[in-house]
Amino acid sequence: MNKKDNILKAALKLFVEQGEQASSMKWIAKEAKCGIGTMYNYFQSKDELINELYVEIKTKLFTNILEELNHSAPVKQQFVETWLKAMNFAVSNPLEYTFLEIFSHSPKISKQASDEVNELIYPVLEIFEKGKKEGIIKDIDTLQLVIFTNGAITSSILRSPNIDENGKKAIVLMAWDAIKS
Amino acid sequence: MNKKDNILKAALKLFVEQGEQASSMKWIAKEAKCGIGTMYNYFQSKDELINELYVEIKTKLFTNILEELNHSAPVKQQFVETWLKAMNFAVSNPLEYTFLEIFSHSPKISKQASDEVNELIYPVLEIFEKGKKEGIIKDIDTLQLVIFTNGAITSSILRSPNIDENGKKAIVLMAWDAIKS
Amino acid sequence: MNKKDNILKAALKLFVEQGEQASSMKWIAKEAKCGIGTMYNYFQSKDELINELYVEIKTKLFTNILEELNHSAPVKQQFVETWLKAMNFAVSNPLEYTFLEIFSHSPKISKQASDEVNELIYPVLEIFEKGKKEGIIKDIDTLQLVIFTNGAITSSILRSPNIDENGKKAIVLMAWDAIKS
Amino acid sequence: MNKKDNILKAALKLFVEQGEQASSMKWIAKEAKCGIGTMYNYFQSKDELINELYVEIKTKLFTNILEELNHSAPVKQQFVETWLKAMNFAVSNPLEYTFLEIFSHSPKISKQASDEVNELIYPVLEIFEKGKKEGIIKDIDTLQLVIFTNGAITSSILRSPNIDENGKKAIVLMAWDAIKS
DNA sequence: GATGAATGAGAGTTCATTCAT
DNA sequence: AATGAATGAACTCTCATTCAT
Numbered sequence: 001m002n003k004k005d006n007i008l009k010a011a012l013k014l015f016v017e018q019g020e021q022a023s024s025m026k027w028i029a030k031e032a033k034c035g036i037g038t039m040y041n042y043f044q045s046k047d048e049l050i051n052e053l054y055v056e057i058k059t060k061l062f063t064n065i066l067e068e069l070n071h072s073a074p075v076k077q078q079f080v081e082t083w084l085k086a087m088n089f090a091v092s093n094p095l096e097y098t099f100l101e102i103f104s105h106s107p108k109i110s111k112q113a114s115d116e117v118n119e120l121i122y123p124v125l126e127i128f129e130k131g132k133k134e135g136i137i138k139d140i141d142t143l144q145l146v147i148f149t150n151g152a153i154t155s156s157i158l159r160s161p162n163i164d165e166n167g168k169k170a171i172v173l174m175a176w177d178a179i180k181s
Numbered sequence: 182m183n184k185k186d187n188i189l190k191a192a193l194k195l196f197v198e199q200g201e202q203a204s205s206m207k208w209i210a211k212e213a214k215c216g217i218g219t220m221y222n223y224f225q226s227k228d229e230l231i232n233e234l235y236v237e238i239k240t241k242l243f244t245n246i247l248e249e250l251n252h253s254a255p256v257k258q259q260f261v262e263t264w265l266k267a268m269n270f271a272v273s274n275p276l277e278y279t280f281l282e283i284f285s286h287s288p289k290i291s292k293q294a295s296d297e298v299n300e301l302i303y304p305v306l307e308i309f310e311k312g313k314k315e316g317i318i319k320d321i322d323t324l325q326l327v328i329f330t331n332g333a334i335t336s337s338i339l340r341s342p343n344i345d346e347n348g349k350k351a352i353v354l355m356a357w358d359a360i361k362s
Numbered sequence: 363m364n365k366k367d368n369i370l371k372a373a374l375k376l377f378v379e380q381g382e383q384a385s386s387m388k389w390i391a392k393e394a395k396c397g398i399g400t401m402y403n404y405f406q407s408k409d410e411l412i413n414e415l416y417v418e419i420k421t422k423l424f425t426n427i428l429e430e431l432n433h434s435a436p437v438k439q440q441f442v443e444t445w446l447k448a449m450n451f452a453v454s455n456p457l458e459y460t461f462l463e464i465f466s467h468s469p470k471i472s473k474q475a476s477d478e479v480n481e482l483i484y485p486v487l488e489i490f491e492k493g494k495k496e497g498i499i500k501d502i503d504t505l506q507l508v509i510f511t512n513g514a515i516t517s518s519i520l521r522s523p524n525i526d527e528n529g530k531k532a533i534v535l536m537a538w539d540a541i542k543s
Numbered sequence: 544m545n546k547k548d549n550i551l552k553a554a555l556k557l558f559v560e561q562g563e564q565a566s567s568m569k570w571i572a573k574e575a576k577c578g579i580g581t582m583y584n585y586f587q588s589k590d591e592l593i594n595e596l597y598v599e600i601k602t603k604l605f606t607n608i609l610e611e612l613n614h615s616a617p618v619k620q621q622f623v624e625t626w627l628k629a630m631n632f633a634v635s636n637p638l639e640y641t642f643l644e645i646f647s648h649s650p651k652i653s654k655q656a657s658d659e660v661n662e663l664i665y666p667v668l669e670i671f672e673k674g675k676k677e678g679i680i681k682d683i684d685t686l687q688l689v690i691f692t693n694g695a696i697t698s699s700i701l702r703s704p705n706i707d708e709n710g711k712k713a714i715v716l717m718a719w720d721a722i723k724s
Numbered sequence: 725g726a727t728g729a730a731t732g733a734g735a736g737t738t739c740a741t742t743c744a745t
Numbered sequence: 746a747a748t749g750a751a752t753g754a755a756c757t758c759t760c761a762t763t764c765a766t
Contacts, residue, residue, distance in 0.1 A: 003726090019288040021202055024760055026728090035727035037764085046761060105283065107200035140351060147340050148333045148355060155332020156325060170321060174329060178359035184750085206736060216752040218738080227736065365747090381650040383564055386739055388749090397748035399743080408740065467645065469562035502713060506699060510717060513698020514691045520648075521690055532683060536691060540721035546729085568757060578731040583758065 004042045006032045008053055016095045016102065020050065051113040054103050057096045062120040064089050069123070075131040076180075080172050082124060083153055087168045090157045101158060121146065128179070138181045149175045185223045187213045189234055197279045201231065201289065232294040235284050238277045243301040245270050250304070256312040257361075261353050263305060264334055268349045271338040282339060302327065309360075319362045330356045366404045369394045370415055378457045378464065382412065413475040416465050419458045424482040426451050431485070437493035438542075442534050444486060445515055449530045452519040463520060483508065490541070500543045511537045547585045550575045551596055559641045563593065563651065594656040597646050600639045605663040607632050612666070618674040619723075623715050625667060626696055630711045633700040644701060664689065671722075681724045692718045 010032035014023035025046055029036045043049040065085045069078065090097035103109055128145050131137030137145070156171045157163065163171075191213035195204035206227055210217045224230040246266045250259065271278035284290055309326050312318030318326070337352045338344065344352075372393035376385035387408055391398045405411040427447045431440060452459035465471055490507050493499030499507070518533045519525065525533075553575035557566035568589055572579045586592040608628045612621065633640035646652055671688050674680030680688070699714045700706065706714075 022288070025762080026760075029728090036729095036762085037727050038725080040762070041725065102286065107203065138351075138355070140355075144337060144341065144352075147336050148352065151336020152329045152333035152359070155328050155335075159328050160325065171325075171329065174319070174321075174359040177361075178333070178355040180358075205734080207734090210753095217736090217754095218752050219750075221737070222750065384650070387741080388739075391749090398741085398750095399748050400746080402741070403746065464648065469565065500713075500717070502717075506703065506710075506714075509698050509702050510695045510714065514695035514721070516698075517690050517694020518687060522687065533687075533691065536681070536683075536721040539723075540695070540717040542720075567755080569755090572732095579733095579757090580731050580759080581729075584729065589757070 003032075003034060003038065007034065007039055007042060007049070008056065011049055011053060012057075012095050012099055015050075015053075016098045020102075020106075020108070047108055047110075050103065050106075050108050051110050053099070054109055055113050055116055057100055058117045058120060060096070061086070061089055061100065062123075066123050071126075075127060075134060075136060076176060078127045079131070079176060080169075082127060083149065083172045083175060084168060087153060087157050087163075087172070090154075091161065091163065091168075094161050098158065101154065131179075136181060137179050140179075145179050149179060152178070184213075184215060184219060188215065188220055188223060188230070189237065192230055193234060193238075193276050193280055196231070196234075197276045197283065201283075201287075228289055228291075231284065231287075231289050232291050234280065235290055236294050236297055238281055239298040239301060241277070242267070242270055242281065243304075247304050256308060256315060256317060257357060259308045260312070260357060261350075263308060264330065264353045264356060265349060268334065268338050268344075268353070271335075272342065272344065272349075275342050278335075279339065282335060312360075317362060318360050321360075326360050330360060333359070365394075365396055365400065368396065369401055369404060369411070370418065373411055373415060374419075374457050374461055377412075377415075378460045382464075382468075382470070409470055409472075412465065412468075412470050413472050415461070416471055417475050417478055419462055420479045420482060422458070423448070423451055423462065424485075428485050433488075437489060437496060437498060438538060440489045441493070441538060442531075444489060445511065445534045445537060446530060449515065449519050449525075449534070452516075453523065453525065453530075456523050460520065463516065493541075498543060499541050502541075507541050511541060514540070546575075546577060546581060550577065550582055550585060550592070551599065554592055555596060555600075555638050555642055558593070558596075559638045559645065563645075563649075590651055590653075593646065593649075593651050594653050596642065597652055598656050598659055600643055601660040601663060603639070604629070604632050604643065605666075609666050614669075618670060618677060618679060619719060621670045622674070622719060623712075625670060626692065626715045626718060627711055630696060630700050630706075630715070633697075634704060634706065634711075637704050640697075641701065644697060674722075679724060680722050683722075688722050692722060695721070 007028065011023070011028045014028055014031055018027075025036055025039060029039055032039070039049070043052065065082055069082065071078070073081075124146060125142050128137055128142045132139060132142065152175055153171060157168075160167065188209065192204070192209050195209055195212055199208075206217055206220060210220055213220070220230070224233060246263055250263065252259070254262075305327060306323050309318055309323045313320060313323065333356055334352060338349075341348065369390065373385070373390045376390055376393055380389075387398055387401060390411075391401055394401070401411070405414065427444055431444065433440070435443075486508060487504050490499055490504045494501060494504065514537055515533060519530075522529065550571065554566070554571050557571055557574055568579055568582060571592075572582055575582070582592070586595060608625055612625065614621070616624075667689060668685050671680055671685045675682060675685065695718055696714060700711075703710065
C-alpha cells in the first residue's frame with residue numbers, strides 16, 4: 001500500500017470530519033499509521049498537503065465528469081449528463097466533495113493551485129458556449145451561467161447527500177430551466 | 182464611540198480578509214484600537230465573538246430582506262423583490278455577506294447559533310409555499326427549492342460583487358425560471 | 363458596616379475555600395459587595411491585602427490566647443489553658459485558623475509581616491522558660507519546644523475541626539507529656 | 544540523561560524556592576534545559592506535573608521509611624527508628640520534604656493523588672495499633688496519634704534543617720513521651 | 725525512507741492594576 | 746470615597762516543523 005495515498009486519505013477524512021484546524025499533523029500521522037516525519041518526506045508543509053489534496057480531488061472530479069462526454073450529443077443531453085455525473089461523484093465521494101466546498105474559498109489554497117484548478121472547467125464552459133450559439137441557452141456571460149448552475153447544484157447536493165436518482169434528475173432539470181432561453 | 186461595535190467590525194474585516202485562523206485576538210484588538218482584555222469584557226471567547234457576529238449579520242440580512250415585503254403581492258413579485266434585496270444586501274455589505282458564506286458551514290458555529298438563524302428563513306419559505314399552492318412553482322420540497330435558489334444566487338453574487346442592476350435582475354429571473362412550473 | 367472589614371472578610375472566605383490563586387480581585391470585590399477600585403482605596407495591592415489579613419488574624423489569635431493568662435498560675439495550668447484557648451480559637455474560627463496554616467509558609471508573606479507576627483509568640487515562650495527553670499519542662503531549646511507543640515496541636519485540630527472538649531484536652535495533655543521532664 | 548527526571552528536578556527546585564505560582568512553565572523549562580513543549584510530552588499539564596511530583600516524592604519517603612522496618616522489634620524501637628528515618632529523609636532531601644509540606648494541603652493536589660498517597664501510611668498505623676494492643680501507647684484514635692506525631696516532627700525538622708543526631712533523637716523521644724501511656 | 729522526541733513561536737485567555745467618571 | 750471598563754503583561758498550552766537516529 002502506498003504511504004502517500006494513506007496520508008492523503010487520512011488528511012481528507014480528518015479535515016472534513018473535524019475541520020482543518022482541529023486536525024493536527026500528529027493526528028493525521030496517527031490516522032495514516034505513519035510517523036509525523038514521514039509526512040514531511042512527501043509534503044513540505046501542512047499547507048502543501050492541503051493544496052495537493054485540493055488539486056488532486058478537483059482533478060479527479062473533472063476527470064470523472066468529463067470522461068465519456070459525447071461532444072456531439074445534443075447540448076441539453078450533455079448538460080444533463082455532465083451535472084448528473086457531478087452529483088453522482090458527490091454522492092459516491094461525500095468526503096471529497098465536502099472537502100472541495102470547505103476549501104474552495106479558503107485562504108489556505110494558493111493562487112497557483114487555484115489557477116491550476118480553474119482550467120479544468122473549460123470543457124464545461126464549451127457546452128454552455130455551444131448552447132448559446134444554438135440559441136437554446138440564455139445569452140448571459142458563460143462563466144456566470146456556470147457559477148449559477150454549480151452554486152445551485154452544489155448547495156442542493158451538500159444538504160441532501162442521500163438524494164435518489166429522481167431527486168438528482170429534478171435538480172439538474174431545474175438548473176436547465178434556469179439557463180435555457 | 183461604541184467599543185463592542187468596533188470590535189465586531191474589526192473582527193469582521195479581518196476574518197473575511199485574512200481568514201479566521203490568521204486573525205489573532207491580538208490583531209483584532211489592534212484593529213479595533215482596544216486592548217486584548219477589553220474584548221473579553223464583551224465576549225467570553227473568540228468562538229463566542231464569531232457566533233455573535235454570525236447571528237447579528239444573519240439577522241441583519243433577513244431583517245433587511247423581509248421588511249417591507251408585501252405578502253399580498255403576486256408570488257413572482259415577492260420572489261423577485263426578496264432575492265433582489267438579498268443581492269443588494271450582498272453588494273452593499275460585501276464583508277458581511279462573505280462572512281456568512283465562510284462561516285455558514287464552519288465547525289466554529291454552535292448548534293445554538295445555527296438553530297437561532299435557521300428560524301429566520303421561515304417567511305421566505307412561505308413565499309414558495311404560496312406559489313406551490315397556486316400551481317406556479319414546481320411541486321418540490323420547499324426547503325430544497327430555497328437551497329437551490331440561495332446556492333445559485335449566493336454563488337453568483339460572491340463572484341460578481343460589482344454586478345449592476347440588470348445583472349442582478351437577470352440572475353433572479355434565472356432562478357425564477359428554475360423553480361416556476 | 364465597615365467596607366474594609368467586608369473586604370477582609372470576603373478575601374478570607376475565598377482564600378480558604380477556593381485558594382488564593384483562584385480568588386481574583388474581581389471575585390473578592392463581588393463577595394465584598396463593592397467595586398474593584400474600592401479595594402485599592404484600602405489596600406495597595408493583593409499582596410498587601412494578604413499580608414494585612416495575615417497579621418490581623420495572627421494578632422487576633424494571640425490576643426485571644428494571652429488575654430486573661432494568669433502568669434502566677436502553675437506552669438502546667440498556664441500551658442494547658444494557653445493551648446486549649448488556641449484550639450478553641452481554631453474551632454470557633456476555622457476560616458481564620460486555616461488561613462494562618464495556608465499562608466504561614468507562603469512566599470506571599472513579606473519578611474516584615476513575618477517579623478511582626480513572630481514577636482507575638484514571646485509571652486508563650488516565657489511559660490516554657492518558667493517551666494524549664496522550675497525543672498518541670500525538658501531542657502531543650504525553648505523555640506524548639508514551642509514549634510514541636512504548635513506543630514502537633516495545629517495538625518491535630520486542622521484534621522479534626524469538630525473535636526469535642528475531651529478530645530481537645532487529650533491532645534493538650536499529650537503535648538504536655540511530650541515536653542514535661 | 545533522563546529528560547523527565549530533569550524536569551521533575553527543576554520543577555521541585557523552583558516550586559520550593561520560589562513558590563508554585565511564581566514558577567512558570569517557561570522558567571521550569573529553562574531550569575530543566577529543555578523546551579516548553581518538551582514538558583508537555585511528559586506531563587499533560589502543570590497540575591499533572593505537580594501531582595506526579597507529589598506522589599513520587601511521598602512514595603519515595605515512605606519507601607525509605609519502611610524498608611528494613613523490623614516488624615518483630617519492640618514497638619518503641621519501631622517507632623523511634625521509623626520517625627528517625629523520616630527525619631533523616633527530611634535532612635537529606637530538604638527540597639523534597641518542604642515540597643510535601645507545601646503541597647500536602649494545596650488545592651492543586653487531586654483527590655486521586657491524595658487517595659493514592661494516603662494508603663502509604665497504613666504500615667505506620669500498624670506500629671501504633673500494636674503498641675495500643677500491648678498497652679504501651681495511649682488509647683486514642685490511631686490516626687489522631689499519627690497526625691499529632693507527624694505534625695510535631697515535621698514542624699520541628701522544617702525549622703531546624705541542620706539538626707544533629709542528638710537533636711533528632713530528642714525530638715523523637717518527645718513524641719514517644721507524648722503518645723506512650 | 726521512516727521515525728517521533730524535541731522545540732519554541734504564537735495562540736487564546738486571565739487578572740492585578742489603573743484612572744476617568 | 747466609590748466605581749468598573751479598560752488595559753496588556755504574563756500565563757498555560759498547542760502544534761507545525763526539525764533532525765538525530
